[in-house]
Amino acid sequence: MVIVAALSWSTLSRIGLGWFALLVAVLLLGAVVLSVVSWYYTGYHIVGRELRIHDGLLWRRTRAIPLERLQAVEVVRPLLAQLTGLAELRLEVVGGGKTEAPLAYVSLADAVALRGRLLGLAGHAPQPPVGVAPEAVATGTPPPARGRLLHAVVNRDLLISQLLTPQAFFLPFGVAFVLSQFLYEGSFSFIAVASTVTATAGVLLQPVRRVLDDWDFRLAREDNAVRAHNGLLETRAQTVPLDRVQAVTVTWPLLWRVKGWLRLRMDVAGYAAGPEQDGRNRADRLLPVGLQDTGRMIVWEVLPGVDFARLALTPPPRRARWLDPLVQPLLGAALSPExxxxRSGLITRQLVLVPYARIQSVRVVQGPVQRRLGLATVHADTAGGSGAAAHNRDLTEAWAMAAELTARARAARITR
Structure with missing residues (x-):
């Protein structure tokens, strides 16, 4: 907060351009020195099936991470890291409230080799040979994904999909509001112009950031894991073992349905993912935009045997319309073999698929109106994810569904 206040436009107006430039230079120099010191005193080594990371100058800290808890590994490369041939390795573990033990920065070759070694020791994939191709290091780009390419998103479709969102429709109104405020004030000073540009950039940031984050999205099947590579200014190579996927959500935004598009996301146990709108912290990408046949193919790869287009979902009883008169015909639930x-949603429709082996608990919940109507909601909870909820089912059916979910979850965990 102190840095933000120091670099505000009001500070510039008070101290003048010369002192402001000196302040910026001092802050940048301090940030560089702190980053270099932090990097120099950070190290790691692998002891058995445990990754140990030590850091700190005045207060030394050592963290020991059992590799059995490893959920996913990301190789992240911001723009400066791409220019210098470096990469950051981010680990996600069970029960982590945030990214555990980010290693920043190491060479690209070391990041790729360490990623493969950690996944191999964790039992998610065979260990690859140490090192990467010399041409990959020379060009500063990640090596091509091993295994089978499942899909590559066309960047044109990505751009169009973002134009077919509510944010894009309200974007001109937001920009017009900012400009009208500027013209209404009638001040054309440097501070006023700079403030207007900053406010306009804030309005444009979210849709632009989504495009930059999902640019050149590629999904590949790599042994018993899926690997996603995406990003323009900041590239990410995320590897998620399939046995860590807790649920898959299929989403059909309203305007996308005209073109037959959908979006896929996955819940990963322990992954410190923010809301879907937080483009810089999304760890759940499975398909940013694509046709239904592409989505069916990807879901079949992640959840073998599941074809979401052929699921026979049953709606809640007609009396549930008193609670959700518009949504009630669109609600549905099914217990398939896998x-x-x-299914839920009116404007934005979505379908949540939860494998039985990932269900941690089952709940039957009744509100006061539901009790009067003889209805209940069945919740299937997963580890660290939102799970799935079948809303407004008949009470007898809800208890039978909960019992069946419990039995199938127990049987699926035994046969794993």
Whole structure:
């Protein structure tokens, strides 16, 4: 907060351009020195099936991470890291509230080799040979994904999909509001112009950031894991073992349905993912935009045997319309041989698929109005994810569904 206040436009107006430039230079120099010191005193080594990371100058800290808890590994490369041939390795573990033990920065070759070694020791994939191709290091780009390429998103479709969102429709109104405020004030000073540009950039940031984050998205099947590579200014190579996927959500935004598009996301146990709108912290990408046949193919790869287009979902009883008169015809639930499937949404429709082996608990919940109508909601909870909820089911059906979910979850965990 102190740095933000120091670099504000009001500070510039008070101290003048010369002192402001000196302040910026001092802050940048301090940030560089702190980053270099932090990097110099950070190290790691692998002891058995445990990754140990030590850091700190005045207060030394050592963290020991059992590799059995490893959920996913990301190789992240911001723009400066791409220019210098470096990369950051981010680890996600069970129960982590945030990214555990980010290693920044190491050479690209070391990051790729360490990623493969950690996944191999964790039992998610065979260990690859140490090192990467010399041409990959020379060009400063990650090596091509091993295994089978499942899909590559066309960047044109990505751009169009972002134009077909509510944010894009309200974007001109937001920009017009900012400019009208500027013209209404009638001040054309440097501070006023700079403030207007900053406010306009804030309005444009979210849709632009989504495009930059999902640019050149590629999904590949790598042994018993899926690997996603995406990003323009900041590239990410995320590897998620399939046995860590807790649920898959299929989403059909309103305007996308005209073109037959959908979006896929996955819940990963322990992954410190923010809300879907937080483009810089999304760790759940499976398909940013694509046709239904592409989505069916990807879901079949992640959840073998599941074809979401052929699921026979049953709606809640007609009396549920008193609670959700518009949504009630669109609600549905099904217990297929492989997953618990729940459909919901009016403007934006979505289908949640939860494998039985990932269900941690089952709940039957009744509100006061539901009790009067003889209805209940069945919740299937997963580890660290939102799970799935079948809303407004008949009470007898809800208890039978909960019992069946419990039995199938127990049987699926035994046969794993």
């Amino acid at each position: 997953v618990f499937a729940v």
